[in-house]
Amino acid sequence: MISPKFREMLKGESVIRKMSGKGNVLAEKIGRENVFDYSIGNPSVPAPENLNDIFKELLDTKDPLTLHGYSESHGILEVRKQIADSLKRRFRLPYTYEDIFMTSGAAGAMAHALRAVVCPGEEVITFAPYFPEYVPYTEGAGAVLKVIPPDIPAFQINFDMLEKEINEKTAAVLINTPNNPSGVVYSTDTIIRLSELLRAKSKEFGHTIYLLSDEPYREIVFEGVDAPFVSSFYENTIICYSFSKSLSLPGERIGYVAVNPACEDAAMIVDMCAQISRFTGHNCPSSIIQYVAGEMIDETSDLSVYEKNSKILYEELTKLGFSCQEPGGTFYMFPKAPIEDAIAFCEEALKYHLVLVPGDSFGCPGYFRISYCVQTEKLMRSLPQFAKLAKAYGLS
Amino acid sequence: MISPKFREMLKGESVIRKMSGKGNVLAEKIGRENVFDYSIGNPSVPAPENLNDIFKELLDTKDPLTLHGYSESHGILEVRKQIADSLKRRFRLPYTYEDIFMTSGAAGAMAHALRAVVCPGEEVITFAPYFPEYVPYTEGAGAVLKVIPPDIPAFQINFDMLEKEINEKTAAVLINTPNNPSGVVYSTDTIIRLSELLRAKSKEFGHTIYLLSDEPYREIVFEGVDAPFVSSFYENTIICYSFSKSLSLPGERIGYVAVNPACEDAAMIVDMCAQISRFTGHNCPSSIIQYVAGEMIDETSDLSVYEKNSKILYEELTKLGFSCQEPGGTFYMFPKAPIEDAIAFCEEALKYHLVLVPGDSFGCPGYFRISYCVQTEKLMRSLPQFAKLAKAYGLS
Numbered sequence: 105m106i107s108p109k110f111r112e113m114l115k116g117e118s119v120i121r122k123m124s125g126k127g128n129v130l131a132e133k134i135g136r137e138n139v140f141d142y143s144i145g146n147p148s149v150p151a152p153e154n155l156n157d158i159f160k161e162l163l164d165t166k167d168p169l170t171l172h173g174y175s176e177s178h179g180i181l182e183v184r185k186q187i188a189d190s191l192k193r194r195f196r197l198p199y200t201y202e203d204i205f206m207t208s209g210a211a212g213a214m215a216h217a218l219r220a221v222v223c224p225g226e227e228v229i230t231f232a233p234y235f236p237e238y239v240p241y242t243e244g245a246g247a248v249l250k251v252i253p254p255d256i257p258a259f260q261i262n263f264d265m266l267e268k269e270i271n272e273k274t275a276a277v278l279i280n281t282p283n284n285p286s287g288v289v290y291s292t293d294t295i296i297r298l299s300e301l302l303r304a305k306s307k308e309f310g311h312t313i314y315l316l317s318d319e320p321y322r323e324i325v326f327e328g329v330d331a332p333f334v335s336s337f338y339e340n341t342i343i344c345y346s347f348s349k350s351l352s353l354p355g356e357r358i359g360y361v362a363v364n365p366a367c368e369d370a371a372m373i374v375d376m377c378a379q380i381s382r383f384t385g386h387n388c389p390s391s392i393i394q395y396v397a398g399e400m401i402d403e404t405s406d407l408s409v410y411e412k413n414s415k416i417l418y419e420e421l422t423k424l425g426f427s428c429q430e431p432g433g434t435f436y437m438f439p440k441a442p443i444e445d446a447i448a449f450c451e452e453a454l455k456y457h458l459v460l461v462p463g464d465s466f467g468c469p470g471y472f473r474i475s476y477c478v479q480t481e482k483l484m485r486s487l488p489q490f491a492k493l494a495k496a497y498g499l500s
Numbered sequence: 501m502i503s504p505k506f507r508e509m510l511k512g513e514s515v516i517r518k519m520s521g522k523g524n525v526l527a528e529k530i531g532r533e534n535v536f537d538y539s540i541g542n543p544s545v546p547a548p549e550n551l552n553d554i555f556k557e558l559l560d561t562k563d564p565l566t567l568h569g570y571s572e573s574h575g576i577l578e579v580r581k582q583i584a585d586s587l588k589r590r591f592r593l594p595y596t597y598e599d600i601f602m603t604s605g606a607a608g609a610m611a612h613a614l615r616a617v618v619c620p621g622e623e624v625i626t627f628a629p630y631f632p633e634y635v636p637y638t639e640g641a642g643a644v645l646k647v648i649p650p651d652i653p654a655f656q657i658n659f660d661m662l663e664k665e666i667n668e669k670t671a672a673v674l675i676n677t678p679n680n681p682s683g684v685v686y687s688t689d690t691i692i693r694l695s696e697l698l699r700a701k702s703k704e705f706g707h708t709i710y711l712l713s714d715e716p717y718r719e720i721v722f723e724g725v726d727a728p729f730v731s732s733f734y735e736n737t738i739i740c741y742s743f744s745k746s747l748s749l750p751g752e753r754i755g756y757v758a759v760n761p762a763c764e765d766a767a768m769i770v771d772m773c774a775q776i777s778r779f780t781g782h783n784c785p786s787s788i789i790q791y792v793a794g795e796m797i798d799e800t801s802d803l804s805v806y807e808k809n810s811k812i813l814y815e816e817l818t819k820l821g822f823s824c825q826e827p828g829g830t831f832y833m834f835p836k837a838p839i840e841d842a843i844a845f846c847e848e849a850l851k852y853h854l855v856l857v858p859g860d861s862f863g864c865p866g867y868f869r870i871s872y873c874v875q876t877e878k879l880m881r882s883l884p885q886f887a888k889l890a891k892a893y894g895l896s
Contacts, residue, residue: 168748
C-alpha cells in the first residue's frame with residue numbers, strides 16, 4: 105500500500121524552499137541580479153583549484169576496477185586512515201581508521217550514528233535554533249526529538265531547561281557548532297558545562313548519554329573566535345562530518361562518522377554502522393569521491409568571503425538597529441525580527457527584494473535567517489534594501 | 501543506548517564474505533594465482549574506455565558550483581530526462597523525468613521503492629533463490645519478506661506456492677531477472693503469468709500489489725535468450741536499477757527508481773521517494789556521477805566475457821556430470837551440489853582451490869553459486885580442478 109506517512113508529507117513544504125521559490129518568482133519578474141536571495145545555504149565559492157587535477161590523476165593512474173570498485177562496507181580503508189591521521193594531527197586525539205565510517209555527507213552520518221546509539225522509543229535532545237531536518241533524521245531511527253528553547257540572546261545552551269528536560273529516556277544530545285542558523289560557535293565554557301552535565305546524568309541514569317556533534321561548518325570559524333573541538337571534552341562524542349561546505353562539494357555527498365577513540369565500544373559502533381547501511385540502502389559514498397576527499401583532507405576552498413560578508417552585514421544591520429548575535433562562523437546570521445511575527449516580516453522583506461527565512465521552522469519564532477553565501481558585490485548592493493526595510497519598521 | 505539489534509547482527513557473517521575470506525587465507529598459502537575465487541559478484545571488466553574522457557570533460561567545462569552543487573531532491577533533472585528518454589526509446593513505454601528518481605545504486609532504489617509502496621506490518625513476496633540482502637532491505641521498511649520455494653530445476657516461478665502464499669497483507673512482489681544467483685532470465689510466459697496473477701489478486705484484495713523489479717543485470721543477457729522488459733507487462737511495476745554491472749562502476753553507487761508511467765500515481769511515488777530520503781539520510785547520489793551516468797546512458801562495458809565464460813563453464817560442468825540450469829544472463833551459475841549438504845560440498849571444494857558459495861543463504865540449500873566474473877584464462881585453468889572435484893564425488 106502507498107505509504108500514508110510519506111504521502112501526507114508531500115503536503116508539507118520546507119519554509120526554506122518556499123521562500124527560495126518566492127525568490128525565484130520574483131527573479132522572473134525583476135531579473136535575477138535584482139533579487140537578494142539569502143534563503144539557501146549553498147556554498148558560493150568554488151571547490152579548491154587543484155580538485156580537478158586530483159580527479160584527473162586518480163582517473164589516469166588508478167586501475168578502474170579499484171577506483172570504481174566496491175569499497176568495503178566501512179568505506180575505503182586508505183581514506184579512513186587519511187581522515188584518522190588528520191584528526192589525530194589537528195586535534196591530538198588518538199583516532200585510528202577503526203573509529204571512522206564513511207558516509208554520504210552529514211545526513212548519512214546522522215542516519216547511521218542515530219541508529220547506532222539511539223533505540224526506538226528513546227529521546228534525542230537538541231537546542232533551538234536547530235536545523236529542521238533533525239526531526240526526520242531522528243524519527244527515521246524510531247526516536248523522538250526534544251527541542252530545548254533558545255538561550256536568548258547569546259544562542260549558547262539554555263542549561264536550566266536542559267536540566268529539566270533530560271531524563272532516563274535521553275539516549276543522545278545533538279549539537280551543531282558552528283551553528284546553522286545562528287552562526288554562533290559554542291564556547292569552551294559551554295562545551296565544558298555540557299560535558300559535565302552529560303557525565304553526571306549518564307551516571308545518574310546508569311547509561312551512557314552520547315553527544316552527537318554535527319560539524320559541517322567546523323572549518324568555517326572566524327578569526328579570534330573560541331571554537332573548541334567537542335570530542336576533546338566529552339569521551340562519548342560521535343562526530344557527524346561533511347566535506348560539503350569546507351570543499352564546496354555539497355552535491356558529492358561525502359562525509360564521515362568519527363567515534364571518539366575514548367568512547368566505550370568505538371570500533372564496535374563503527375562496525376554497527378556497516379550493518380545499519382544494509383537497512384537504509386546506503387552502501388558507502390561514491391568510491392572516486394572518497395579518494396578525492398582523502399587526497400584533499402587538510403584543504404579547504406577559499407572560505408574567507410564568508411567572514412568578509414559576515415563582518416560587513418553584521419556591522420550594517422546593527423547600525424540600522426537590528427538586534428543580532430555576531431556570528432563566529434558558518435555563513436549564517438540570525439537577527440531578531442523587528443515585529444513578533446517573523447513570517448510576516450519575511451513576506452514584507454520580499455517587497456524590498458530581500459529573500460529571508462523566518463526562524464519559526466528552526467524552533468525560534470521572532471528571528472530570521474540570512475544565508476550570506478553570496479558574492480560580496482551583491483551583498484553590498486543589498487545594503488540599501490536592508491536600510492529601507494529597517495526604516496519601514498521604524499528601526500532607523 | 502547502543503542498539504541491541506545492530507550489535508547482535510555483528511555476530512552473523514555473510515556466507516559470501518565468509519567463503520571469500522577462506523579464499524583469501526588460501527591465497528596467502530598457495531598464491532593468489534592458484535586460487536579460483538568464484539565467491540564475489542564483482543565486475544571483472546573495466547568501465548568503458550571513454551569514461552575518463554567524459555569525467556574530464558565535465559570537470560573542464562561545467563561550472564564547479566553546478567557540477568558539485570546540491571542536486572534537487574529527486575536527482576539532477578537533466579539526468580532524469582536522459583534516463584527517461586533512453587527507457588522510452590529502448591522499451592517503447594512513455595517514461596518522462598517525472599517517473600525517475602536517482603538513487604545510490606539498486607540498494608538505494610530498493611530502500612526507497614519499498615518504503616513508498618509497502619507499509620510497516622505488510623508483506624513482500626520474493627522467490628528462491630534470492631539475493632540475501634532482500635531481508636534487511638524489507639525489514640528496513642518495517643515489512644516482512646516471505647520467500648516462495650524454488651521452481652526446480654528451471655528456476656522460473658513456483659506459481660502453485662505463490663498462489664498459496666499471496667494474501668491480503670501482500671503489498672509487493674519482488675523479482676530479480678536476470679537472476680542472482682541462478683543466472684536464469686524469467687521468460688515472457690513467466691512474466692505474463694505473474695502479471696495476470698497480480699492483477700487478479702489486486703482485484704480480489706481490493707488494493708494494488710506492486711511489482712518491484714530489481715534489474716542490475718538487465719544489460720547482461722546472452723544471445724538468443726528471451727528477456728522481456730517486465731514493465732511492459734504489468735502497469736504497477738517499479739524498476740530498481742543500477743549502473744554497477746553495466747558500466748562496471750559498483751563503487752560509484754549510482755542507479756535509479758523508474759516507476760511505470762502507467763502506474764497509478766507514478767509521479768506521486770517519485771515525489772514520495774524524495775521525502776523518504778530525509779528519513780534514511782540519503783539525499784541523492786554524487787552529482788558528478790549522476791552526470792557521468794547520464795552521458796553514458798546507452799553504453800556498457802565490454803560484457804562479452806561473461807557470456808564466453810558462461811558457455812565454457814556450463815559445457816564443462818554438465819560434461820562432468822553436474823546438474824545445472826543454463827544461465828541466460830548475469831555472471832552467475834547455480835548448479836546442484838552432488839551431495840545434499842552444499843555447505844560441506846563447498847568446504848570440500850576449497851581443497852581443490854575452488855571458492856564456491858553454498859546456496860543455503862539464497863534460500864536454496866543443495867545448490868551452489870559460481871560467480872564467473874573472472875578472466876577467461878583463469879577460468880580455463882580452473883576446469884581441471886572442477887574435474888577432480890567431480891571425480892571425488894563419483895560424478896565422472
